Amino acid sequence: xxxxxxxxxxxxxxMTNKKSLKCEQHMGHRAMYWYKQKAKKPPELMFVYSYEKLxxxxxxxxRFSPECPNSSLLNLHLHALQPEDSxxxxxASSQERSGLGEETQYFGPGTRxxxx
Amino acid sequence: xxxxxxxQTEISVVEKEDVTLDCVYETRDTTYYLFxxxxxxxxxLVFLIRRNSFDEQNEISGRYSWNFQKSTSSFNFTITASxxxxxxxxxxxxxxxxxxxxxxxxxxxxLVTP
Numbered sequence: 001x002x003x004x005x006x007x008x009x010x011x012x013x014x015m016t017n018k019k020s021l022k023c024e025q026h027m028g029h030r031a032m033y034w035y036k037q038k039a040k041k042p043p044e045l046m047f048v049y050s051y052e053k054l055x056x057x058x059x060x061x062x063r064f065s066p067e068c069p070n071s072s073l074l075n076l077h078l079h080a081l082q083p084e085d086s087x088x089x090x091x092a093s094s095q096e097r098s099g100l101g102e103e104t105q106y107f108g109p110g111t112r113x114x115x116x
Numbered sequence: 117x118x119x120x121x122x123x124q125t126e127i128s129v130v131e132k133e134d135v136t137l138d139c140v141y142e143t144r145d146t147t148y149y150l151f152x153x154x155x156x157x158x159x160x161l162v163f164l165i166r167r168n169s170f171d172e173q174n175e176i177s178g179r180y181s182w183n184f185q186k187s188t189s190s191f192n193f194t195i196t197a198s199x200x201x202x203x204x205x206x207x208x209x210x211x212x213x214x215x216x217x218x219x220x221x222x223x224x225x226x227l228v229t230p
Binding site for chain 2: 040041042043045048055056058088090092101102104105106107108109110112
């Protein structure tokens with residue numbers, strides 16, 4: 001079962017709101033990723049968690065705060081976002097057996113975020 | 117540095133036509149991995165195939181086939197007898213043993229009309 005789930009599917013928030021995106025996988029994968037995708041663009045990596053530890057932060061602004069409570073869950077906490085942060089946020093996971101570079105990443109359906 | 121080029125921005129075909137999506141890559145790594153993903157309008161990126169740099173065997177899966185040629189640094193994707201459900205954006209991506217992030221091409225938007 002190669003399923004990654006994400007909630008909510010859609011989110012509208014104001015610039016002063018605090019919200020969280022959730023991602024869950026039950027494939028026993030030990031690496032989890034957050035990507036941001038703007039319209040008509042490819043996904044861009046934001047964060048990588050490996051064995052529940054943040055291993056990669058691609059210079060993402062601090063208004064995005066990731067959290068990995070356990071090996072199956074990944075959250076992205078949002079605070080004081082800007083309208084330009086409106087995008088599709090995709091979560092992915094991979095096995096993390098022999099290095100991230102060779103692994104297949106499986107993606108969730110994404111959360112479409114609109115910041116007003 | 118790694119780079120993936122998908123020169124075709126948009127392709128439109130009529131149902132049952134064959135269509136080939138091009139992917140050209142650049143990398144200095146000797147071991148690398150190539151991927152194709154499909155992104156329908158719903159947004160989910162669906163994994164289609166992964167190919168290792170040391171395995172140039174072509175792959176066929178139903179109506180889908182992939183042609184990997186190291187000599188031309190290409191990993192092209194052909195859909196035979198296209199269907200309306202094939203309408204999506206298709207991304208080619210590259211990674212390597214020294215990397216962690218998928219390097220995506222800009223994607224090719226395929227529209228299949230009845």
